[in-house]
Amino acid sequence: MAKVTFKQPDGTETTVEAAAGVTVMEAAKINLMSGIEAECGGACACATCHVYIDANWVEKTGKPNEMEEDMLDFAFDVRETSRLSCQIKISDELDGLVVEVPEKQF
Amino acid sequence: MSVVQGTDQGEVIETDVVIIGAGPVGLFAVFELGLLDIKAHLIDILDKPGGQCAELYPEKPIYDIPALPEVSGQGLTDRLLEQIKPFDPAFHFNERVDRLKRLEDGRYELETDAGTIFRAKVVVIAAGGGSFTPKRPPLKDIEKFEGKSVFYTVRRMEEFRDRDVLIVGGGDSALDWVLSLQPIAKSMTLMHRRDDFRAAPHSVQQMRALVGAEKMRLVIGQVSELKGNDGLLASATVKTKTGEETVVCDRLLPFFGLTMKLGPVADWGLNLHENLVPVDTEKFETSEGGIFAIGDINTYPGKLKLILSGFHEAALMARKAHSYIHPDKKLLFQYTTSSSSLQKKLGVRD
Numbered sequence: 098m099a100k101v102t103f104k105q106p107d108g109t110e111t112t113v114e115a116a117a118g119v120t121v122m123e124a125a126k127i128n129l130m131s132g133i134e135a136e137c138g139g140a141c142a143c144a145t146c147h148v149y150i151d152a153n154w155v156e157k158t159g160k161p162n163e164m165e166e167d168m169l170d171f172a173f174d175v176r177e178t179s180r181l182s183c184q185i186k187i188s189d190e191l192d193g194l195v196v197e198v199p200e201k202q203f
Numbered sequence: 204m205s206v207v208q209g210t211d212q213g214e215v216i217e218t219d220v221v222i223i224g225a226g227p228v229g230l231f232a233v234f235e236l237g238l239l240d241i242k243a244h245l246i247d248i249l250d251k252p253g254g255q256c257a258e259l260y261p262e263k264p265i266y267d268i269p270a271l272p273e274v275s276g277q278g279l280t281d282r283l284l285e286q287i288k289p290f291d292p293a294f295h296f297n298e299r300v301d302r303l304k305r306l307e308d309g310r311y312e313l314e315t316d317a318g319t320i321f322r323a324k325v326v327v328i329a330a331g332g333g334s335f336t337p338k339r340p341p342l343k344d345i346e347k348f349e350g351k352s353v354f355y356t357v358r359r360m361e362e363f364r365d366r367d368v369l370i371v372g373g374g375d376s377a378l379d380w381v382l383s384l385q386p387i388a389k390s391m392t393l394m395h396r397r398d399d400f401r402a403a404p405h406s407v408q409q410m411r412a413l414v415g416a417e418k419m420r421l422v423i424g425q426v427s428e429l430k431g432n433d434g435l436l437a438s439a440t441v442k443t444k445t446g447e448e449t450v451v452c453d454r455l456l457p458f459f460g461l462t463m464k465l466g467p468v469a470d471w472g473l474n475l476h477e478n479l480v481p482v483d484t485e486k487f488e489t490s491e492g493g494i495f496a497i498g499d500i501n502t503y504p505g506k507l508k509l510i511l512s513g514f515h516e517a518a519l520m521a522r523k524a525h526s527y528i529h530p531d532k533k534l535l536f537q538y539t540t541s542s543s544s545l546q547k548k549l550g551v552r553d
Contacts, residue, residue, distance in 0.1 A: 136332075136462065142259040143462070167401050170373050171460040173341055174425065175396050201341040203459070 099192035103130050104151075106200045115187045121196060122146040122183035132198035139183040141165055144172035145202040146182040151195035158185055158194070173203050204252070204284060206294045207244075214319070218244045218293075219528045221313055221323040223300050223468075226254020228498030228513030229329035230283040235521035237290030238545055241528050244323075245292055246315060248299045248334045253280030255331055258461070269511060279510075289550045295319060299334050303471045303494075311493065325524045328480060328489070328496040329513070332463035340371075340457050342429055352436035353429075353455045357384070365389045367451050369439055371426060372458030378402035380456060381410055381419070391419035392450050394441060398423050422450060429455070468500070476502055486523035487516045493527050495520045 101124050102112045115124035125133035125146070134145035141164055150158050155178055161169060165184045169175050182196065220236055222229045225247035233243050251257055256265075256276030264273045274282070298315035303326065306312050313321040337355035339345060345353060354362070357380055368388040370381050373395040379402075385391040393410060400407045413419045424443035431437040436455055441448045465478045474481055474490040479502035482489055489496050497520050498513035506512070525534050539545045 137255075137259050140260045140263050142263070143460075145462075166397075166399070170396060170401065171338065173459075174427075203338055203341050203462075 099187050099189060099194070101187065101191070102193075102195045103132075103148075104195065104197045105132060106198065117186075117188050119187055120183050121148065121185040121187065121194070122181075124187060125182060130198070132202065133182060134202045135183060141168055141181060141184055144168050144170075144181060147172040147175075147199055147202055148180055148182045149176055149178045149197040149199065150180055151197065152178065154191070154194050154196075157190060172199075173201060174199060204288075204294060205291055206296060216244060216293075216319065216321045218242055218321065218323050220244070220325045220327055220524060221246065221300075221311075221321045222292075222327045222329055223313075224254060224329040224331055224498070224500075225249070225252040225294060225296075226329060226331045226498065227256055227279055227283055227510050228331070228517055229254070229327070230280070230287055231514050232327055232329060232497060232517040232520065233287040233290055233292045234283075235518045236524060237287065237292075238539070238548060239521050239525045239529075239534065240548070241325075241521065241524060242290070243292050243327075244295065244321060246295045246298050246300055246313075246321075248297065248336075250296050252284060252294060252296075253277065255463075256280050258335060265510070267509065267511065289548060299466065301467045305491070309493070324493065324527050326494045327520060327524070328468060328494065328500055329498045329517075330465075330468060331499045333465040333468070333478075333500070334463065335461040336464045336466065337457075338459040338462045340426065340459060342426060345429060348429060348431060348434055348436050348455070351434035352431065352453055353457070355457065357456070360384065360387065363388055363454050366454040368392070368454045368456070369394060369450055369452035370456045370458070371395070373397070373400040373402060374458060374460075375402045375406065377456075377458040378406040378410055380458075382406060382413075385413060385419050388454075390451075392422055392452065393419065394422045394424060394426065394450070396423070396425050422448070424448065426457075482516075485519065487520045488523060495524065 098114050100112050104110050113128040122135050136145045137143040165181050219241045220243040222243050222245045225245040257280050261277035298317045300313050301316050302314040310322050310324050311326050363384045364387045367390045369392045370377050371394045381393050414421045424441040426439050427442045428440040436453050439450045480496035482496050482501045484503050487495050487497050497516040499508045
């Protein structure tokens with residue numbers, strides 16, 4: 098199990114427990130986290146599970162691959178730290194991960 | 204596959220059943236209806252069959268289709284098309300059903316956004332998550348500019364003649380329209396969040412050549428604000444790596460892909476529950492007799508949004524549809540394995 102913290106645009110933070118192997122998107126959906134839509138269900142085929150990775154974690158989560166980078170074109174206000182949360186698998190290494198939910202998924 | 208290209212305005216197509224949505228469940232409905240001697244026309248807003256399977260995940264494997272341990276979205280679509288071939292359904296692509304009304308003779312009349320009119324005894328809504336519609340960037344007041352200065356599709360190229368055009372996006376739609384509209388626009392700017400493009404390499408090359416010849420601009424950045432009055436756009440504020448910049452434009456074409464919206468289904472007078480259509484679990488019929496809803500768009504106690512559930516729903520729907528279309532004919536239950544009459548319909552050789 099690993100802890101993941103979701104920061105909402107209004108500043109509220111929620112920490113959830115997630116099993117290794119599930120994606121950050123799935124951890125958000127299981128815990129009914131607002132701001133993560135995941136319209137396509139995790140196929141890397143929309144961009145509605147967009148998150149910003151906390152600066153301290155960027156190195157550990159790594160960079161998006163080409164397919165994810167392409168799909169990020171469909172997100173709004175994309176930053177250097179942008180990722181699609183369905184493409185990040187939880188592992189012990191990521192215990193304590195902090196991600197920021199964008200103002201809007203679209 | 205019989206694809207019907209845009210019919211003449213006002214032409215009326217009469218058929219047994221109109222299926223709204225050509226996703227996997229709509230396609231399989233053709234099969235179940237066909238076995239009962241019922242002919243169907245399918246209408247889809249996309250330019251191809253397969254719905255989400257073909258549009259969202261053509262290459263992604265699906266693992267829960269009975270007897271197919273692993274099949275891609277496109278693979279499943281192709282197999283369904285092969286399976287329904289004997290029934291030769293007519294496909295109408297790039298059309299969205301906007302209006303649905305009951306006629307005095309009990310049939311339904313449907314009209315698409317392209318003006319095609321259908322009359323059918325039975326309507327099957329197999330619209331999945333709804334119709335695919337262009338994504339609207341969450342920019343403040345963008346809706347005030349829509350239809351006047353902001354467009355999501357190019358219906359008339361003349362709309363862009365002698366205009367300062369800003370196109371946003373990095374895929375084929377964005378690049379194709381940059382190349383088509385650049386010769387007639389007063390000025391052309393393409394904006395994309397990064398200097399990499401998903402579009403076909405030769406389009407990107409052509410675009411870069413135009414930029415090199417100073418016939419258009421390429422801006423790497425993201426739109427943060429639209430400025431203008433009374434629906435007329437004057438400029439867009441752009442966040443770039445180094446700061447902010449203003450792009451003068453009176454026409455904006457954002458290409459951010461598609462999203463699913465329930466759309467006009469909501470206006471047809473059917474009972475709805477959280478944007479889904481409630482049905483019974485015997486016939487999968489809606490609150491209107493003769494209108495059925497199958498697949499992801501319906502809801503009932505215990506509903507699972509699985510393709511296989513949609514297949515089951517299609518089979519039961521077809522039996523009730525039969526009673527509307529052939530009220531005088533008794534419906535026998537038969538197996539394709541042993542029934543020579545079903546096998547004849549399927550074109551099985553002796």
